[in-house]
Amino acid sequence: MSIPRFLDIEYCQTDDALFPTAIAWSLANGQMKTVVIAPEDDWLPEDGDLGDTDLRYLEEQGVPLLEIARELHEDLPDQTVYVDGLDPDEVLVDLMFSAIGHEPPFEIAPIGDLISGMDSESLEDRRRQLLFDEGLEPRLPENGVYALLLLAREEGYLSDL
Template structure:
C-alpha cells in the first residue's frame, strides 16, 4: 500500500503579501523532500517588507518555481495530498502554479479526510503533541510533514517495513 502524501508550506505573510518560502512533501515510500522557494517578483510587496524573511537568502538559496513545479509534477501527479488544514496551503500552491501558468497536478485535502476517527480538534492536539515530544519546530514544513507521517503511521496508514 503506497503511503498517503503529505505537504506543508512555510510562508511569508505581511500586510501587503502572502507567498510561500519553503515547502516539504512526502513521497509514495514515505520519504520526504523539502525546498526553499525563490519568490516570484509579483509576490514581493512594494515596500520590500518581508517581516522575518531574508529576501537575499530566498533568492540565493531558493529553488526556481519552474524547477519546483517540475518536481511536484514528478512526485505527486494525480494524487490527493493531505495538509494539516491550518494554513492557507491551497492558496499558496495555487500561487506557485499560477506564477508559471500551470495547472496544479494534485488535489489538496485536509488530514481530517484521511484520519476520520478523530475530530479536527483532537487531530490538531495530537499533531501538537507529536511536535512537542519530538522537539520539532512547528513552523518548519519538514517537521509538519513528519508529524503527519507519524500520525498516519499511528492510524495504520503506512506500511510497517
Template sequence: MSIPRFLDIEYCQTDDALFPTAIAWSLEDGQMKSVVIAPDEAWVPDGADLGDIDLFYLEEQGVPILELVRELHEDLPGQTVYVDGIDPDETLIDLIFEAVKQEAPFEIAPIAELVTDLDAGTLEDRRRELMFEEGLEPQLPENGVYALLLIARESGLLDDLFI
C-alpha cells in the same frame, strides 16, 4: 501498500504580502523532499514589509519556481495530498502554479478527510503533541510532514517501516 502523501508549506504573511517560502512533501516510499522557495517577483511588492523574512536568503538559496513545479509534477501527479488544514495551503499552491501558468497536478485535502476517526481539533492537538514529543521545530515544513506521517502511522494507515 500505497501510502498517503503529505505536504506542508511555510510562508510569509504580512499586510503587504502572502507567499510561500519553503515546502516539503512526502513520496510514495515515505521519504520526503524539502526545499526553500525563491519567490516570484510578482509576490513581493516594492517596499513591502516582510516581517522577519530574509528575502536575500530566499533569492540566493531558494529553488526557482519552475524547478519546484517540475518536481511536484514528477512526484505527485494525480494524487490527493494531505495537509494539516490550518494554513492557507491551497492558496499557496495556487500561487506556485499560477507563477508558471499551470494547474497543480494534485488535489489538496485536510488530514481530517484521511483520518476520519478523530475530529479536526483533536488531529491538530495530536500534531502539536507529536511536534513537541519529537523535538521538532514547527517552522520547518519537513517537520510538519513528519508529524502528519506519524499521525497516519498511529491511525494504521502505514507500516512502521515507512518512517
C-alpha cells in the same frame, strides 16, 4: 496499501504580501523532499516589508518555481495530498502554479479527510504533541510533513516509518 502523501508549506505573510517560502512533501516510499522557494518579483510588496522573512536567503538559496513544479509533477501526479488544514496551503499552491501558468498535478485535502476517526481539534492537538515529543520546530515544513506521517502511522496508514 499505498502510502498517503503529505505536504506542508512555510510562507511569508504581511499586510501586503502572502507567498510561499519553503515546501516539503512526502513520497510514495515515505521519504520527504523539502525545498526553499525563490520568490517571484510580483509577490514582493512595494515597501519591501517582509516581517521576519529573510529575502536575501530566499533569493540565494531558493529554487525557481519551474523546477519545483517539475518535481511535484514527477512525485505527486494525480494524487490526493493531505495537509494539516491550518495554513492557506491551497492558496499558496495555486499562487505557485499560476505564477508559471500551470495547474497543480494534485488535489489538496485536509488530514481530517484521511483520518476521519478524530475531529479537527483532536487531530491538531495530536499533531502538535507529536512535534513537541519529537523536539521538532513547527515552522519548518519538513517537520510538519513528518508529524503528519507519524499521525498517519499511528492510525495504521503506514507501518515502515
